[in-house]
Amino acid sequence: MLRKTFLFLGLLLAPAIAAAGKGPDRHRQVDALFAPWSGKTTPGCAVGISRDGVLDYARGYGMANLEHDVPITPRSSFLIASISKQFTAFSIGLLAQEGKLSLDDDIRKHLPEMPDHGKTITVAHLLHHTNGLREQGQLLNLAGWRGDDVYTEADILWALTRQRGVNFEPGAEVVYGNAAYTLLGVIVRRVSGRSLRAFADERIFKPLGMTDTRFRDDHTELVPRRAWAYSAREGGGWRSSVPNVDHYGATGLFTTVGDLLKWEQNLIDARVGGQALNAMLQTSGSLNDGTATGYGGGLRLGDYRGLRTVGHDGMDGGYRTEALLFPDQRLAIVALCNGSTLVPADLTRKVAEVYLGDRMKTVMPPAVKLPEAELSVLAGNYWSPLTDEVVRLEVKDGALRQVGVPTAFVPIGDGAFRPGESMHVWRFSAPTAGSPRTLSIKDAWPTFRDFTPVTAPLPVTSVLATFAGLYRSDEVDATYTVRVADGKLAIRWPRRDEVVLDAVGGDRFVGSLGAVTFTRAASGGIDGLTISSRRLRRLRAERLGVAEAPKATATVDPR
Template sequence: MNVVRSICCMVSAVLAWSAQASPARVQTAEDAAAAQLHQQVDAIFAPWSGADTPGCAVGISRDGALDYARGYGVSNLEYDVPITPDSIFHVASISKQFTAFSILLLVHEGKLSLDDDIRKYLPELPDYGKTITIAHLIHHTSGLREQGQLLNLAGWRGDDLATEADMLWAVTRQRKLNFEPGSEVVYVNAGYTLLGLVVKRVTGQSLRAFADERIFRPLGMRDTHFHADHSEIVKRRTSAYRLGEKGDWRVSIPNYDHYGSTSLFSTVGDLLKWQDNLIRPRVGATAVMASMLTSGTLNEGRSIGYGGGVRLSTYRGLRIIEHDGADAGYRADVMTFPDQRLNIVVLCNGASVEPQELAQRIAEVYLGDRMGPKVVPAVKAPMATLQALAGTYWSPLTDEVVRVETKDGALRQVGVGMAFVPIGKDTFRPGESTHEWRFRRSADGQHALSILDFWPTPRIFKRVSAPMPTSAALVSFAGQYRSDEVDMTYAVRLADGKLTMRWPRQKETTLEAVGGDRFVSGMLGTVTFTRAASGEVNGLMISNRRLRRLHAERLATSKAPALAEGQ
């Protein structure tokens, strides 16, 4: 038995002896009710309570008082260290609300304005002809492209060290936006990385130092900090894991030296203190908190349901303030029911854990009798209907492609596998999510698709009807393509009847034809080849949810650089 398990056994023995030696406290009805709630919470986390699996730390508070905190599973599988309520986790995008709060403190003090052009503080950013404001960054309405995807397209691997300078390099090279600022909302991390830099340039302090001084120390969050140095030692830090191809756990820890959008380290106890501050502000003026909890709007005036780094929504009829986080093997969710004064924190170290779902189940234990119906009742859809809806759909706005298939008696998104649940005529919900996929027949008789998720702007697709490319057409796409925006050259070649694409330091990815000049890649999203007026292929575009139409120009053979073997 290792040292940690020996210590745990000794502690358990001492506690058992103390219980026998001390007079038993009479259990009240209130104690029994609390114990019952806690047993139900334990049952929720039973799958993650083993001695050979990652797991979660859970914290629950009611009316500002700690109700329950417990660890489940293992913090470090190499040393059999158990997760406890004091375990420290990388909480990924939960970081954003602290970055937003820092900005809003400075706004309240008159040191900047939400309407300021970000180039006032970050003059190295290109002038896109449209002003991007501080508010656009906070509310994900800036139109900036996703920083991590830009680095990937520039040759960075997932486990490479990514620094603040790297992120700034990627963002400042952007020549086009995904959309006009304020016209849409698309979640991207780049905006919050830039907000962290704005704090530094306005105050002369790093975001870490500013947040320590103005947020964490005043709230007694002693185990919380923005992590700016991947080599820094952090006591009680959890490791993180993902499942390997053989079903074994593999280490999966982000390698970041940048923060603002991510990289907050914290515990369930510290985050409960912060969540209570959202309900009963002790740090930050009332006006600051009001701004935090006010939804941003689009140019047309429509509310987006996102405030200062927090989602403002409802769950089963009850108002919630919530955000999740996911980086490498870390998964996290914080959920506050302000009207019921219930706070829930779930921090996990396994990539296959679903903390948002777990937090919702905890909320149902505590508030189920006050909640509305859990899901919209499902309706039946004949197999003939499902088969008619299956196909490939393309968005003229974003150049995205989604593919829908019938499999095992249900409609599913290709590559995702989650069964669609019918909830109305030609309307479906993927699994237990609240998203809606609505299929409609257009005037020309073709099916169209509208996907409505958390954001208020639906994604509109039309069915792809273009024929598959011929063998001769596939040959015509092969060549080398250059994107100055990410300083990279891509090689497209034909192998075994299929196109593939590769670039230095990345695995080769297959481009699957979906019709015409359009292809899909599991790594990239949609790859669309472009043509000159003469019909000759002259470039390609890469598009996905957070990055639209990044262009690469086809190089003449004489200009195409040779890729070294293995690149």
């Protein structure tokens, strides 16, 4: 009880202490990190830091509501987006402890409406993102939902139960996605007989004294002290960016930095749930070949500069959030932000350096210099046979970059690059006789994705006309119209704006919806198309009408 009292008093008094200049030097260093977001004309963040379970600092920076001049405080409530997943996983773990389900259960035991994809998808596959299910938001977008539409649990189930394909065989890969955790939320309700909201409130939030925390299952519900969310407007300024969702499990939790620090402490002392459940949440899943995924139960398991970390980030609408725990040093850092251009994952790690910098190692691979001529030979279009993704690279302002992405690639030697200051690795192989240069990408997950150069020539305008037509996908109940507009292909479907497709070679194109690949019948005529991205592979649409043989040969457009 005494600890709770100190925590509450700390939350109330921290801003005043900082304003009076009485905080220790480390607090002033934290303030400096968030200084760009501390004004009255921008969104910002609430930040909370605890050491050994005791609040060390909490403060708000920037505005919770730009229209009404409401500042962010430590008691401001934020949608924490994907940080919600660990509470869904914890609820599943509680039910497993009670013998009401098993992590080895086929999900169709609890979700009989899900299609049989030929291989068993288990509850554990959902927890660890090794399930292969297509991304729910992208499915609904391709079915015609707009960004400001209300997305419901029923809508997501409608889309998932229509799917005839998956991204990969369960356990073969790890690909982060939201569909799994929406389904886990449904499983909690069906197994326990109570909504995830009611279950988590009774079994997690009330026992931990998280009185400002709740899953929101109705987007019209009023949330006390809510921080509104914003995204950057082209040309300057901000616009409202609050997601309209009536589903939860993958997202949907509103909380404050003070409440979230109570939960972070539970990840250490396991006061609620016990050590066995705590260990389950913090144990990595594994692939069929035994490779550890680095993802537990709604938690990313990693390290930062040589120190073990447990945490998660979140992104939904204009909300950007991060909860980061250094369990061995008993340091927890929470940053809840309400502007789309903020990167709390970077900020929390800079805060960690203030507190733990003397214990950290320098692990960032050093940059090496490469002449622009060597960079130029790496530019071009690359395609992944595994995922059907297309990556486009260019040399701009003296650096290798992804087309449309500002982050420069930093060469680190032996054909490898890192994007900016991240630890991701993009590695190019040297071409050999009979084999072209290839690209392998390793991001936050343990395995590389291999890409090969797209060598097919770009189609000329007369060839583009052969792709035009209507294409139907029953999996999302949508018909797509492909036409030639201003010398490029464009695709449109009901209720969505037309998307321009850039040719990358042969039958492959890219646009804001991902990679679009046209397929051909044995006659050579185009009989359909597939749409692919990182979290959704080869969603097929059949061409309506008889496939026609190509009318011209694809050659490089001389323009």
